[in-house]
Amino acid sequence: MEYKWIAMIGVIIASLMGSINMSIVMIALPAIFNGIHINPLNSFQYLLWILMGYGLVTATLLLSFGRLSDMYGRVKMFQLGFLIFSIGSILLYLTPSTGDMGAIEIIVFRLVQAVGAAFFMANSAAILTDAFPSNERGKALGINTVAVMAGMFLGLIIGGILAVFDWRYVFLVSVPFGLIGTVWAYYKLKEISVKAEKTKIDLLGNATFLLGITLVLVGVTYGLIPYGSSSMGWSNPWVIGSILSGFIFMILFGFVENRVESPMFRLDLFKNKSFAYANLAGLLGALGRGGVMFMIILLLQGIYLPLHGYSYSSTPFWGGIYMLPLTAGIVVFGPLSGILSDRYGPRWIATGGMIVTAFAFLFLAALPYNFTYLIFGLAMFIMGMGFGMFGAPNSASIMNSVPSEDRGIASGMMYTINNTAQTASMAIFFTIIIVGITQRFPEAMTASLSSIGAVYLAPALSNIPPTAALFSAFLGYNPVDSILAALPAPLVAHIPQATLNTLTGITWFPQTLQNAFVPSLRTSFYIGALLSIIAAILSALRGEKYIHEHEIIRSKTNVNLKSEFESEKSG
Template structure:
């Protein structure tokens, strides 16, 4: 019988988990700053180059549930170590890519590795620490996520200034190899369920198709047209796959995702709130760079520093809110976090094109504080709402909801912004932005930010409806 990694050395587990979390989050933010350089070197179009980022996110979202379930069956150490190795190997392929197609393919493989890492980390941490410290440790994990997201633009900018964009991927290799060896040497295996023969391959395929098609439709919906046959057809296929997935999972004796988990309000409602929060957050994440660099006229360097503000507050407040949730539960903290975020987005919707750095900074700080107050208590509640044998699946649901919220936020913010901008500018292209478009831009920007604020306010309802947890001493 395998022993759980939890009781061996909890802080050793946290350190090993933090390496993988930092690498995967850093790589998602560090690559964005290299896109213009990659586009220029390969001579590819913007639409094709975007897939360097999109295929990574799509792959993670589609396969989180798969690897979460495999972690429950095969053991979380095994899946986590395999994820680190795949991530490291694919980083080498990215660095050596001779053309854009090979880079995109390597990023797909890197997304698989990241999905393995992200699906296992919440369960590994919850297994490792007592229930009384769950909020605190997930808060510290949120701080590691914030470190990766915050450091990405700064590290990427530095590496690009001294060498090729390929160095961004080369630096992963020694870190990833050392991390893989440390995990294999020191991390103990979790208790495993029944063998691989019981794995739900049909449910895996349907889940991946459903989420992949949905994200593809939402990502390209504006370009294709939301009433076009292509958009409606792909969206319809996504819904059909989702329905077949639900029907399949109900019949399976060993389903990939136990749908009965969603009957628990302390699992279902926090998972929903997590998706809605990240959807609201990515209204800001997606549109703020355009605001800072176009109507506000900031340099790319200054804009990058400004965008670090909300994640810096996430780094500061996540451990604090996690510790507080261990004593007072998540209901009040999560609802308060959503309210503060809604206020921050509302104040962002009041910006003009001539604001000072400080006028913008305190608004971004509010969004970061609201997010930090919410994330750790909410994650602790989700992970506390699943039995130990399904924590891999529970962590995967949590991560899937987060990633789905991110893509929904980008898609909705882009659709709202483009609709208002195109209508009021007589179809002007944002790529040809000039000062006379500033007011039209701000109208579209304000509409999108106000929509994000309304979504955050709405999210307070299911957040409060979760009720109170039964806290263990």
């Protein structure tokens, strides 16, 4: 077997394992919290850290690990990542405690997993770029893109199946992947990269970057937690202080990187038009799709599926199934766009991908909340088509534009920008949704209660926190059950049985929630479309196909020809 395919197998195992673990807990959270005996709606901070901590840690470490890989070897760091990830998976399966301590242990072990994932994510694109010739890199990165995106949705399905049996299986499933990947990486992969010469570890840059991005992302994460009488935490002094401090450190990071001898964030790489515009387009693309994809899952699990007869407990699994057309679009167009970009260049294929994505967002915004699934599935397939068309050509454009010895840092920069944008996207779109629900939910609740002759319950039920309403649906709970349980017993006793049956059924609350949720969801779709259009413009500005090795050869050839011409002329 050619080495390039050996490298591809190792990278695909890593990509599948990393992306499956980003999504698998989204589906299995109800089983996990039940298993450790915690009510997630009363422990929202644990819920948020299990969901977002993994992405936060990878976003903060990718850049540092990319630079270390250029210095000490990409394969070596890739191997270490597999080993750390496997240890984290085993620890998660063995989580010994329950209650708050059990939740904290799961968070810590997930962070261990994330450190391992950061090692192999920072090196995957670089290893493929080293192993494949320049005329096949788009194809290679396209296949890897399929593995990443397929893993996200396989995680939803696998998590839904395994959680039925035992929540620990959700973490155990990663162990064989990790062990096989570790053995494959140690015995099959070889170091063929060119190590960066005369490079030092940028200690000051590492410190300012890690402090800056961690403070910003932690502040953004806690901004989603209710504070005082507010439905969100943006007015919390600690959140404001964390975000402001983070931005100050990020500004300091920029000054440091312009002055140190061996910067970890190579600002000089942005002088290359292909590298700069491809990364900017990737930033806006990730900012547009990251949070909106999660909002679509909330729409399915919280509104559409219950209205079509699915029990709350089954909606997480079926939400993953209903998103499969998106995966199909990526699977079809990811490798195809990579192959075409190898032949014709990435510029117009990636640009077309962002235009198609913008169209898909507008298509979704035009759908009613109680849509026909075939139409929704078509919109999802078109969106997957856009993602597939953009991902591989854009990644190939970035990796082809840098010299071999800088591919690790280029890969780290690319994934840092992408992961940071996706985390920020979650916060932006959650804020849009929750602010909209906060404004509209009491009125929607009152109108809905009036329609069933139970308007006297409006003061109690209108006070359901919007965050709790959203996440209860996401986690497979009917929030009305817990609200009624908290009401005074005499009040509940006077509610007619028919009214109780309506309130606790699977359709009344989703119908009520959609009046508050769908307008904000449409706003998020319009914002996603706008960001995609701007990304398309930036993508088009990258210029024609640029491959660093070819440009160096062309430059040397031109110099030699010029020298020969001058020699002949003088002779």
